[in-house]
Amino acid sequence: MNPLAAGINFDGNGLAQSINAVQLEMNIMDIFAQNIVGFDKVGYQRKEAVVSSFAEYLGAGALSYSTDTQVGRIAVTENPLDVALSDKGYFQVLNDDGSIELTRDGRFKLDKDGNLLTQKNQRVLSAGGAPLVLPFVPDNVDKITIGLDGKIGVFDSESRGLVPAGIIGVVSEDGSIVASNCVRQGYVENSNVSLEREYIEIANHRRFLAANSKMFKIQNAKLSNAIQTLGRV
16 A cells, blocks of 8 residues: 555555456457467467466566467368378478478478478478478379378389388477377368367456456546545645
């Protein structure tokens, strides 16, 4: 409590805590909103809000998030260049600036030079860390096979055999290669978001936001009355 004058006190900390609580709840709701938007995104992984200690003092600064790494809904596409991971892990893709990005979106395509690319034209990396390039571009993508271990083969009509074309790298969150027979050709992984869960969570936090907003209005009204009283003293 901080003294003003004429025996009037106001709780400055309480007012600040109410503001912090409102900001925190709004940011938490934004995370759930991102999950709802990501429901239809291939490979999207749900974000879970994490609130640290002393949130009443830190406000939005106390908020972070963790990523739910559970496998999402696997759907059949029968496109030979669609690849899903049936276990935890990520594909490595190379951005134009040389940085490496991890993704579970395995909707790949080929350019005229045989480079394996993402939908955003990022180059897909092999288990050895180099961009994957097919030895030749087949006249039909049905001639491309991808094994459970990520090994790529291209059917050569002349030799009537499979020509090895590298191995799709599957890595953990820290970027280290993991040995896993989880590569599924002809499938995509949809998000692991449950809309029912997100709507329930966001409804709960709407109530928290309303309660904190009401508390702020009460404290603000009391402070305004205190200032008006001071003006008359």
